[in-house]
Amino acid sequence: MKRRDFLKCAGACGTCGLVCATAPAAAAPAAGSASGRPAALTVRPYQLLCTICSLGADDAASSPHYAKAMKIRDAIRKKPDVPVTLSCQVGAIYSFQDSGTSEDTPEGEEYNRKRDFEVLEILSLPPGSTLPARALFELLMKGLPSVSGICGYGKATGEAWKGCPMAETGHYENGYCKGVKALIPPRDEKQMARDKAESLKAMYSADVVPVRAHIVVCAVCQYGEGLRPGYKEDNLPELLDVILNKNPDQKIKLVSDADWMICAPCPGRNPELGCCIHVMGSGELDSQKRDLDLLQKLGLRFGAVMKARDLYKLVFERVTTTHGIPDICIKQNTMPSVWWDECCGHLFNGNPRALYEKGRRAMMKKLGLAGNA
Numbered sequence: 001m002k003r004r005d006f007l008k009c010a011g012a013c014g015t016c017g018l019v020c021a022t023a024p025a026a027a028a029p030a031a032g033s034a035s036g037r038p039a040a041l042t043v044r045p046y047q048l049l050c051t052i053c054s055l056g057a058d059d060a061a062s063s064p065h066y067a068k069a070m071k072i073r074d075a076i077r078k079k080p081d082v083p084v085t086l087s088c089q090v091g092a093i094y095s096f097q098d099s100g101t102s103e104d105t106p107e108g109e110e111y112n113r114k115r116d117f118e119v120l121e122i123l124s125l126p127p128g129s130t131l132p133a134r135a136l137f138e139l140l141m142k143g144l145p146s147v148s149g150i151c152g153y154g155k156a157t158g159e160a161w162k163g164c165p166m167a168e169t170g171h172y173e174n175g176y177c178k179g180v181k182a183l184i185p186p187r188d189e190k191q192m193a194r195d196k197a198e199s200l201k202a203m204y205s206a207d208v209v210p211v212r213a214h215i216v217v218c219a220v221c222q223y224g225e226g227l228r229p230g231y232k233e234d235n236l237p238e239l240l241d242v243i244l245n246k247n248p249d250q251k252i253k254l255v256s257d258a259d260w261m262i263c264a265p266c267p268g269r270n271p272e273l274g275c276c277i278h279v280m281g282s283g284e285l286d287s288q289k290r291d292l293d294l295l296q297k298l299g300l301r302f303g304a305v306m307k308a309r310d311l312y313k314l315v316f317e318r319v320t321t322t323h324g325i326p327d328i329c330i331k332q333n334t335m336p337s338v339w340w341d342e343c344c345g346h347l348f349n350g351n352p353r354a355l356y357e358k359g360r361r362a363m364m365k366k367l368g369l370a371g372n373a
């Protein structure tokens with residue numbers, strides 16, 4: 001549920017209970033796309049670098065070197081998760097995505113092609129790849145701290161290899177130090193606090209609380225870690241407080257998105273799309289996979305509504321640990337990968353396993369499920 005849906009519903013039916021919790025989410029068609037899918041921004045790989053370079057220059061807005069970069073910055077600031085397609089001039093078997101040379105910089109075709117290839121090679125992406133802008137720039141900021149050897153080579157070996165005049169200025173390196181947050185500002189702290197207050201109010205009055213499926217397991221880890229109500233970044237501790245101390249029969253509905261009622265204050269949530277954008281901008285992929293992993297283990301589908309005690313009884317029977325391969329939390333992905341996430345990193349340090357198991361034991365005791373431990 002999006003906040004605006006809740007407010008609309010609250011206005012119409014006075015409270016946000018079962019009616020609005022079960023209403024199907026409307027898919028809003030994206031501007032600029034007849035199919036309803038957001039239209040992709042097509043850029044040359046080197047222009048990603050110029051975008052970062054412009055962040056480190058004092059006069060970027062007035063410099064012809066950064067004309068395209070400023071347009072990219074503007075588009076991304078408006079829509080941080082806009083799809084970006086990396087197109088360059090390759091020919092041969094990659095001709096399906098060829099960019100032509102109209103956006104080549106003046107240094108010549110060979111230099112332009114080599115510079116595009118350098119970027120794609122470092123990011124390990126093929127020409128024609130499309131990623132959400134946030135994920136793409138997060139990836140870039142992990143792998144490309146300097147344009148030395150990419151945009152300029154120190155000593156020119158020939159007329160065609162003088163490089164970009166900006167290459168030795170340090171602009172790119174300055175921009176890189178500013179980080180992705182200079183391009184895509186994080187969510188506003190005050191707004192997140194307001195979202196926390198409003199969504200909690202909604203949760204406390206809801207007959208059925210919609211919860212993204214896999215985070216019923218995250219809530220156990222949080223409980224094991226000792227997080228209790230007042231946690232800024234989501235409403236899971238407050239939900240567990242209701243379940244464990246007030247109403248174990250609270251109905252929970254397993255949903256497939258980062259529903260506003262629990263996720264509203266999360267810094268890793270895109271409020272417009274109601275999805276996860278943590279873990280380098282790719283969190284929605286990881287979250288969807290975890291949702292499905294958990295549903296498969298529980299034998300349930302999205303939309304299942306259960307009393308919380310019954311749901312956790314099933315979870316604790318079927319998910320005894322976050323370790324085990326394949327399992328919900330541990331992953332074998334190398335980094336960087338759009339499938340990687342922080343929990344994998346923590347798990348390889350062996351930590352959340354203990355947190356989950358501790359939380360599971362404590363919650364079972366509270367819910368009178370200790371006989372099944």
Ligand code: SF4
Pocket residue numbers: 046049050051053065147151164165166167168171172
């Ligand atoms: S040095 Fe030139 S080509 Fe390289 S990122 Fe900066 S402006 Fe772009």
Ligand code: SF4
Pocket residue numbers: 212215233234258259262263266267268269275276277278283287
């Ligand atoms: S990361 Fe996603 S699922 Fe988890 S609390 Fe934030 S928005 Fe919700």
